[in-house]
Amino acid sequence: MYNDIVMDHFQHPRNGGEITDADAVVEVGSPECGDTTKIYLTIRDNRIEDVKFQTLGCAAAIASSSMATEMIKGKTLEEAWKLTNRQVSDALGGLPEKKLHCSVLAEGAIREAINQYRKNMGLEPWTE
């Protein structure tokens, strides 16, 4: 069902857990299937210094969160904002058709967290 990269990220998720003094914390849920992903960001000098996630979801959802957080770690907020779920699933070597929607949550959560940080900083939230 899943390829080796997906299985690896699912069985050994990178960046799983919480950051107690994070600069941004958001939780997004999928009304469609009930998946929930929580993203914690620590930001220094406009860069994502640390990121952690918690996901309630299937293997694809967990692997997507793991891969997505790996992909934004150390990146500027602008770079992280540009991450698409397509990039995540590509980096995972592809997801089964009917599991593609599971990779959407991570991307959405990261964007929401970035905007939460910007609002906390008194900045305009980004829109696109």
Added chain:
Amino acid sequence: MYNDIVMDHFQHPRNGGEITDADAVVEVGSPECGDTTKIYLTIRDNRIEDVKFQTLGCAAAIASSSMATEMIKGKTLEEAWKLTNRQVSDALGGLPEKKLHCSVLAEGAIREAINQYRKNMGLEPWTE
């Protein structure tokens, strides 16, 4: 499909063939399935001295003719008239349900042959 007695009478039919100078010869056919049976009788002193048959039909029809002719050989005409297809199929150890009608022809042919003989002799044909 058939028991050993039926198969024996089918594969080694008794009394198969023709009698050139028979006292009675009749041919009866089944409109239902196209089976045809021809009976040849030689009669001496009201007894069936010899009998032969020819049958176009399935194994059950041939075996029934074989058994029926065996059963009437040497019998009086009165005795032969009483032969029923039930007796023939019983003597054969039973026939498959849907093959029972194949045993009817022999009985009918024997009765017709007896009546043909009676008519030739100027006697009333029997009815029941």
Added chain:
Amino acid sequence: MNEPDPTRQSRLIYMDHSATTPTHPDVVAAMLPYFTERFGNPSSLYTLAGISRKAVAEARGRVARALGASPSEVFFTAGGTESDNWAIKGVALANRHRGTHIITTAIEHHAVLHTCRYLETQGFSVTYLPVDRYGIVDPDTVREAVTDETVLISVMTANNEVGTIQPIEEIGRIAQDAEVYFHTDAVQAIGFVPIDVDAMRIDLLSLSAHKFSGPKGIGALYIRDGVNIDTFIHGGAQESARRAGTENLPGIVGLGAAIERATSDIAAHSRRIADMRDRLLAGILADIPATYVNGHPVLRLPGNVNVSFAGIDGEALLMLLDAEGICCSTGSACTSGSELPSHVLMACGVDPALARASIRFSLGEMTTAEDIDTVLSVLPETVRRLRALSPVKI
């Protein structure tokens, strides 16, 4: 997360007997000659075909004996799904002049539910009876649902997801009193619930060999003598001219062998499996907090454990267990392709978050005490890790 252990990988812990079972080697052995040597078409007339006919008749006798039926009431099909389709469409269409109402339950297998949905598009009306939180159908609701238009009641003997066993005998009596045909999908029940079609007043019963160590692709429909039912598959005169198609000879032989094995000592077999099941469930409840049992505490298939671990996703747990060589399911295997929560758990009123957190272990012939130990040694830690990764606090 747990590292997949290659040595353990090789030993499969199969706890998905409700999805399917391996065909027992004795059953395969019984089937084998009918592929290559005794391969004659039972409809042919030569000796070779007679051997096939005899084998089919013997298998039919075995199925009949297992149900308390007569062999002439047993018809071979391609499986439980075809049996369900035939029973329901066949009775509905043949009795349309008497009425167009069907009663069934909300927790039937899709083979029944989707057949009923189809009949709704053909002018039938269907009542889908609710169940209580344990998945039990109240016989009174059956009685109350019967109208002058009702021609068929279809209630499964035992549920495939939560394992709940229904009060079939009571429902059968209600159907009989109401002079309505009674069909039961016994696909999950064979080998675990003793069946007597007369005592239980069953008019039609579906079964499928691969659920009790028989081969896939073969099943049977019991049709009580005199039931007015249309043919579903038209063609040759096989199965007393009621179900056409060259007989699946090895399959039929396999079904016969399997049902005889499965029903030879239901009590002992069920006890053995229920003992392991109870130990598994007790261990799970003792070691894993916030665990909820789905289905009935007692009136359930001996091999069925269906539990929800709050805060996690069933499929994720299933995949991690798979890496440990443990096979189980989340919801019915048939619906695993969909993202919807199980219709059975929904009908039982299970919270959607707990429904998606459910896992079914279905024990069976293959299960050993060692398997239970292994699952109990792996499961608590696996659930704990998934929960640690979950944003939902329990």
Added chain:
Amino acid sequence: MNEPDPTRQSRLIYMDHSATTPTHPDVVAAMLPYFTERFGNPSSLYTLAGISRKAVAEARGRVARALGASPSEVFFTAGGTESDNWAIKGVALANRHRGTHIITTAIEHHAVLHTCRYLETQGFSVTYLPVDRYGIVDPDTVREAVTDETVLISVMTANNEVGTIQPIEEIGRIAQDAEVYFHTDAVQAIGFVPIDVDAMRIDLLSLSAHKFSGPKGIGALYIRDGVNIDTFIHGGAQESARRAGTENLPGIVGLGAAIERATSDIAAHSRRIADMRDRLLAGILADIPATYVNGHPVLRLPGNVNVSFAGIDGEALLMLLDAEGICCSTGSACTSGSELPSHVLMACGVDPALARASIRFSLGEMTTAEDIDTVLSVLPETVRRLRALSPVKI
């Protein structure tokens, strides 16, 4: 009559390949692991089930390749009969709004004919096209039979009794021009007639594994992408949610293995069998007077010999040959239970007395040159003896 020779008894001369074939040992070997080891339900999610899914996908690819189709157009069924039922009922019911007329032929298998008769009770009208004395359907009659109401044309690729091969490509073109769906029952054709669903403009095609050294109880329906067809068996989401029921996994694997074998070199296989067939027929015609050939002299399946021996009964001959260890048939195996003359021979205008005198030898993989010799050494004397016992003079 001939004495059954016990030494010969043990050597079976199987000349009824059109009724069914033994499953080839290689095919059985391919199937075996899927009973006991790789037994997972393809719908399940663990690794074991992935192995099953892969096996099903591979078999589907093999069937698709054999037909020139794409794998997504191949759906597994329980055999030729289910495929015929599904194709005809499925298309008829789904396209009822477009029209209620179906065109087929008088010589179809009962799986098609009885399905059409059923649809007649459901408000459809059916044209049963005649055939010529060789069993050939004139494409012009197909063209002329099409009306505004026609939704389906169903003409078999090759006939099971007399072996006649139809002008499928021409009929396909007529169907395409008329914008009517075209179904062909290719159950007897696979392995003998090269199939290309595109070149032949076939929209739906039925096949059955046990006719080409595959197992009984498994078949397939090819459905061209875009064909509007109702589901026939409702339930789980198997077969892209179009044919429900747990997959007959070993059967599907066996079908895949068998169709690859059967279609890998149709030309050479057909030539080998046609050579033996021609020798058998020549020998029969040379040694047995008043023998009439049924079916087409050239446009026929390479393994089919169908002859009538005036003055005898086919079943009686069949039984005597059986005692010699020779398996053959009279009419279609499916109708052997009935006493009616074959509808196919009747449609060809064969005299009823000759129709009941017909015998079909169908050669196939098992057939050897020695088998032909044996039949030719036994048959003339056997016919002679039956004729001697017959009141009908020829």
